[in-house]
Amino acid sequence: MIRRGIFKHPKNDLEGEIRRDRTPGPSVPEELCVTCPTCRKMLFRDALAESSYVCPHCGWHFRISARRRIEITADEGTFRELNTKIVSRNILSFPGYDEKLEQARRSESGKDEVVCGTCRIGGFTSCVFAMEPSFMMGSMGTAVGEKITRLFEYAAEHRLPVVGFTVSGGARMQEGILSLMQMAKTSGAVRRHSEAGLLYVAVLTNPTTGGVTASFAMEADIILAEPGALIGFAGPRVIEQTIRQKLPPGFQRAEFLLEKGFVDQISNRKTQKRLLTRLLEFHAGGADE
Amino acid sequence: MNAYEKLLAARADGRPTAKNYIERLFQNFIELHGDRRYGDDSAVITGIGTLGRIPVTVIGIEKGHGTKEKVARNFGSAHPEGYRKALRQMKLAEKFRRPVICLVDTSGAYCGIGAEERGQGQAIAENLMELMGLRVPVVSILIGEGGSGGALALAVADEVWMLENAVYSVISPEGCASILWKNPKRVGDAAEYLKITAQDLLSMNVIDRIIPEGIGFTKTCAFLKIQLIRTLKRSRALTEEELVSQRYEKFRRIGSDFQ
Structure with a gap:
């Protein structure tokens, strides 16, 4: 049988890029060696871990799991997880969703959809959340919405800042309108936390799109973005189909958002913890000290 | 009518x-234009008027x-400017302490180069957050299509009502069918599974009231007016x-039944 699409050229640079980073798997595999999806150099796994999963040759930021994200951000041994029992269910009895959930839970990252908790970052106590890219594209259903909401409520109650890492394909369509409502719910919780005079820093990672961009990702006091991260409301392919023209190179990348005024800084993962620490230190005590 | 027929009715030409x-x-x-930032989006009508004798701010897509x-x-x-x-009108409503009435009818926020450049996601997010804290009553009525975030940006309200044949969805059924099954022709299935009708949404407590349409447009409006005045x-x-x-609390409860 002939595999379909083998002769198809990528429709634009962006799509090409997306495909390229898909083939070798942008997550870090278990093997000893990894090929960088952009510069094609062979990298040792151990060395990669030391460089916070950033390619030492070209600076490509590998996609990493929520757990690993917390591991490289939190001070060792300080992370305490919250609300571990909140997991997605097929509330609308959407056909095929049960299977998708099961399949996602069998993957390397297990049942993580978003990991939430408290930790210290450079000695400063903070609430932290990290979305899991491998679980149904980091999509937001009611479980993700509920965990994020509870984290902001917890942070407001305990007068803690929130540091959040976003990665998401958008709202989870298998939970229909209830997913959409999570955008309103989380926004309400972010607002209450903000009104309590507390800091929220979001780090947007590749990719952050759809309902997450249009809610808590863009609602932070300070928004950082990892180099090259795709950030937008509509995905590039949807836009191309709508407007029937090629998108300019670099469109919707972190650097583009910086230029347009929608993020505060591009934050290289290698120096990210230091930057977060400085931000937390600057705002220690919230707005009232 | 099944979900797909309602979808067609909600989009029908000639629908008010x-x-x-x-x-x-x-x-x-009195129509009031512009966002004072970039431009005036003609997809969104804003202004002030009276409902019975109550001065209100009106926002309609x-x-x-x-x-x-x-x-x-x-x-x-x-676009984001919409x-x-x-x-801008919501903040004016807050300043002058008048309620906000939103009329929602959109297949979704526009996706295009300009919309992304000017921060479509940020504009919607800001509205969600501001509506969550707006200190005047807000009533949103879905009169036709409620397309995802672009509709929600005007539907974080004390009461959310839906016309009998309106639909409200996280993604267009066409989009859902082509992503899930690579087959846009299964739009009917997607419409059904996504639970987009007013009846479905009322049963999930996502909306608060269904406005009957079968009585004709004039009577629907008369009914709507009475209900709006009563609510305000x-x-x-x-x-x-x-x-x-x-x-x-109303939005906090949605999808929160975990232990």
């Missing part, structure tokens, strides 16, 4: 649009009638704090 409702529901309507107007209105798909235009009069009994905290 926001402008038609504004003419019927409000007196002394307008699809337009006839090809020429539809093009001018961008088929009811707002959401910022709405937000009832909300006078609440303090600003109660109003905001009830709105928070």
Whole structure:
């Protein structure tokens, strides 16, 4: 049988890029060696871990799991997880969703959809959340919405800042309108936390799109973005189909958002913890000290 | 009607649009333009008027009638400036303590180069956050299509009502069918599974009331007007704090039944 699409050229640079980073798997595999999806150099796994999963040759930021994200951000041994029992269910009895959930839970990252908790970052106590890219594209259903909401409520109650890492394909369509409502719910919780005079820093990672961009990702006091991260409301392919023209190179990348005024800084993962620490230190005590 | 038939009815040519409702529901309507940031989005109509004797702020997403107007209105798909235009009027409403009535009818926020450049996601997010804390009553009525975040940006309200044949969805059924099954022809299945009808949403407590349509447009508007006046009069009994905290709780409950 002939595999379909083998002769198809990528429709634009962006799509090409997306495909390229898909083939070798942008997550870090278990093997000893990894090929960088952009510069094609062979990298040792151990060395990669030391460089916070950033390619030492070209600076490509590998996609990493929520757990690993917390591991490289939190001070060792300080992370305490919250609300571990909140997991997605097929509330609308959407056909095929049960299977998708099961399949996602069998993957390397297990049942993580978003990991939430408290930790210290450079000695400063903070609430932290990290979305899991491998679980149904980091999509937001009611479980993700509920965990994020509870984290902001917890942070407001305990007068803690929130540091959040976003990665998401958008709202989870298998939970229909209830997913959409999570955008309103989380926004309400972010607002209450903000009104309590507390800091929220979001780090947007590749990719952050759809309902997450249009809610808590863009609602932070300070928004950082990892180099090259795709950030937008509509995905590039949807836009191309709508407007029937090629998108300019670099469109919707972190650097583009910086230029347009929608993020505060591009934050290289290698120096990210230091930057977060400085931000937390600057705002220690919230707005009232 | 099944979900797919309702979807078609909600999109049907000749279905009353926001402008038609504004003419019927409000007196002394004065249209106010622009977002004071970038431009004036003609997909969003904003202004002030009176409902009975209550001064209100009116925000409507307008699809337009006839090809020429539809093009001018961008088929009811707002750019970020449309959401910022709405937000400006919401803040004015708050300053002058008048309720906000939103009429929602959009297939979704526009996706295009300009919309992304000017922060479509940020504009919607800001509206969600601001509506969550707006210190005046807000009632949103879905009169036709409620397309995802672009609709929600005007539907974080104390009461969310839906016309009998309106639909409200996280993704267009066409989009859902092509992503899940790579087959846009299964739009009927997607419409059913996504639970997009007013009846479905009422049973999930996502909306608060269904407005009957079978009685004809004039009677629907008369009914709607009575209900709106009643609701606004009832909300006078609440303090600003109660109003905001009830709105928070209303959305806080949706999809929260975990241990």
